[in-house]
Amino acid sequence: MTTTSTPAVAGWFTTGDDPRLVASRCTTCGTLVFPPPPPEAASFCRNPACDGETHEPAELSRTGRVWSYTDAQYQPPAPYVPTTDPFEPFALAAVELPEGLVVLGQVAAGYGVADLAVGAEAELVVETLYADESGERTIWRWKPVVELGEEADQ
Amino acid sequence: MSTAVAVAGVGMHPWGKWGRPFVEYGVHAARAALADSGVAWSDVDFVVGGETVRNGYAGYVAGSTFASALGWNGARIATSYAACATGAQALDTARARILAGLSEVALVVGADTTPKGFLAPNAGERWTDPDWLRFRLLGMTNPAYFALYARRRMDLYGATSEDFAQVKVKNAKHGLENPYARYRKEVSVGDVLGSAIVSDPLHLLDICATSDGAAAVVLTSLDYARKHGLVDPVRVEAVSTVTPTFPNTVIDMPLLATDHAAGGAPERTFKESIAQAAYEEAGIGPDDVDVAEVYDLSTALELDWIEDLGLCKRGEAEVLLRAGDTTIGGRIPVNPSGGLACFGEAVPAQALAQVCELTWQLRGQATGRQVDGARVGITANQGLFGHGSSVLLAR
Structure with a gap:
């Protein structure tokens, strides 16, 4: 039996050893947008000073700084797909990337708010969000980067 | 040119979880605001309703719903939706028509009946929403x-x-x-x-709860306020x-x-x-x-x-x-x-x-x-x- 593992949403992030978020970049002015619009959709540049309408995929930096963070201690309502019963809380973080965007994400499994601080470094990982009839569906998550020295304390 | 308009009257329905149709709250607030203003419903020439998205079609056409429930008086109507900012957008719509000289008396009403728990999106799969x-x-x-x-x-x-x-x-x-x-x-x-x-x-x-409730404001031109004896009104x-x-x-x-x-x-x-x-x-x-x-x-x-x-x-x-x-x-x-x-x-x-x-x-x-x-x-x-x-x- 083979287990398939596909992104829960297509075209928003790459997988593998060095996963990245994929933004769309305006080919006229370079403005980035995440999440990227669907490939078949018209894309009007968000920059009010630009009338660009063509865009290309652009991978974003894998690491950034935590802008803020929280958690969900109660099960969110549908269309959230619960994976455990009873519900297990998970953490969420907004991470500022060097390109100049802040991107929300769940925090990697096994980490909670106690592992986070505003300004701390976090890196992108890809983990399973839920499973459906096509197999496991993956999502990007933010993983705290434990700095040398702190690691020894844990 | 002054861009001020007069607040002739205000009214509310108490907030709570009353489980009644939103129209009842809205009419209650509207009648309270009209009574507070001393302006007759028949003098209102513009009604703006704040849209509610969880109460079916009547909520989508809130301006019409409130005007109809108060009894059609021939007023022009509009419906505004700006999520939590709906009331301000509705108020601005009323103000603009008054300042343009197209209306003298406007009634602005917002009312809602809310579900329990976290506010969640409407049902269905929407991968671009x-x-x-x-x-x-x-x-x-x-x-x-x-x-x-x-x-x-x-x-x-x-x-x-x-x-x-x-x-x-x-x-x-x-x-x-x-x-x-x-x-x-x-x-x-x-x-x-x-x-x-x-x-x-x-x-x-x-964290705040979600409630049922309604609020209404009667706006008039400063001219109308003066002519109808509204002394020193609060101004927007x-x-x-x-x-x-x-x-x-x-x-x-x-x-x-x-x-x-x-x-x-x-x-x-x-x-x-x-x-x-x-x-x-x-x-x-x-x-x-x-x-x-x-x-x-x-x-x-x-x-x-x-x-x-x-x-x-x-x-x-x-x-x-x-x-x-x-x-x-x-x-x-x-x-x-x-x-x-x-x-x-x-x-x-x-x-x-x-x-x-x-x-x-x-x-x-x-x-x-x-x-x-x-x-x-x-x-x-x-x-x-x-x-x-x-x-x-x-x-």
Whole structure:
């Protein structure tokens, strides 16, 4: 039996050893947008000073700084797909990337708010969000980067 | 040319979980506002309804629904939707028609009947709708967004959970005598800190509930007010319904990311620009403000708004709070109505409820919660998807 593992949403992030978020970049002015619009959709540049309408995929930096963070201690309502019963809380973080965007994400499994601080470094990982009839569906998550020295304390 | 219009009358239906159709609340509030104004329904030539999205077709055409329920009088109608900022947009629509000389008397009504629990998106799969995707992909609820802002205050400015709890304590006290408030009970810091954490660092009592309720405002031209003996009415001096200016660098509910700020952050955040536009339109500054009603979806968010309104510098709202400056009797009372902490949110009615409260405050009629000598008041609020909302009132 083979287990398939596909992104829960297509075209928003790459997988593998060095996963990245994929933004769309305006080919006229370079403005980035995440999440990227669907490939078949018209894309009007968000920059009010630009009338660009063509865009290309652009991978974003894998690491950034935590802008803020929280958690969900109660099960969110549908269309959230619960994976455990009873519900297990998970953490969420907004991470500022060097390109100049802040991107929300769940925090990697096994980490909670106690592992986070505003300004701390976090890196992108890809983990399973839920499973459906096509197999496991993956999502990007933010993983705290434990700095040398702190690691020894844990 | 003056851009002011008169607030001839205001009215509300008490907030609660009454389980009645929203139309009943809306008509109740509208009739109260008309009675308060002394203006006959037959004189109203424009009705603006605040749309409610969870009450079927009648909610989508709220202007028509209220006009019909009051008895067709031939008035023109409009319906506004701007999420939490719906009331301000409806008010602005009415004001614009009056200032254009196309209407003399406008009735603005917002009412809602709300579901239990977290506000969730409508059913169905919508892979291009950010409000659907944030739940599906991240499990990102409204309180989780409020919690991100709260956590930033803690890590950047040294706010504490006790500070947030004190906002609730203050607002609970403010709302005790407000006959329209849903929760009229004193709350202690211990009550807040002892309530369950919903999204760290926010406790259940830091987060506002959703409520049924309705608010209505009768606006007239200053000319009409003069001719009909309305002496020294409260005036709407400005309505700000501005959108963000690119790049919006503070993550906004329900989005998954900010705009791309290649050249750094702009001079003002979106929320700062909302109040700034109101001040500029009115030619009134933050130093002139005597009282504010702000959108305390969470306790911590009230502190953000105080700074966004320019009532103190960034990072200093806790100083005001701790000194009692934002309590009735203090330098700049905030949410004398009790705020969302005492009301819970009735989306299309809420921005109008803020205007009702400030009208009573500026008239000296806010029994049991009066801010002495208040002459200038400002509201602040923000709706999903870039809807600013700030109303400046003066007398």
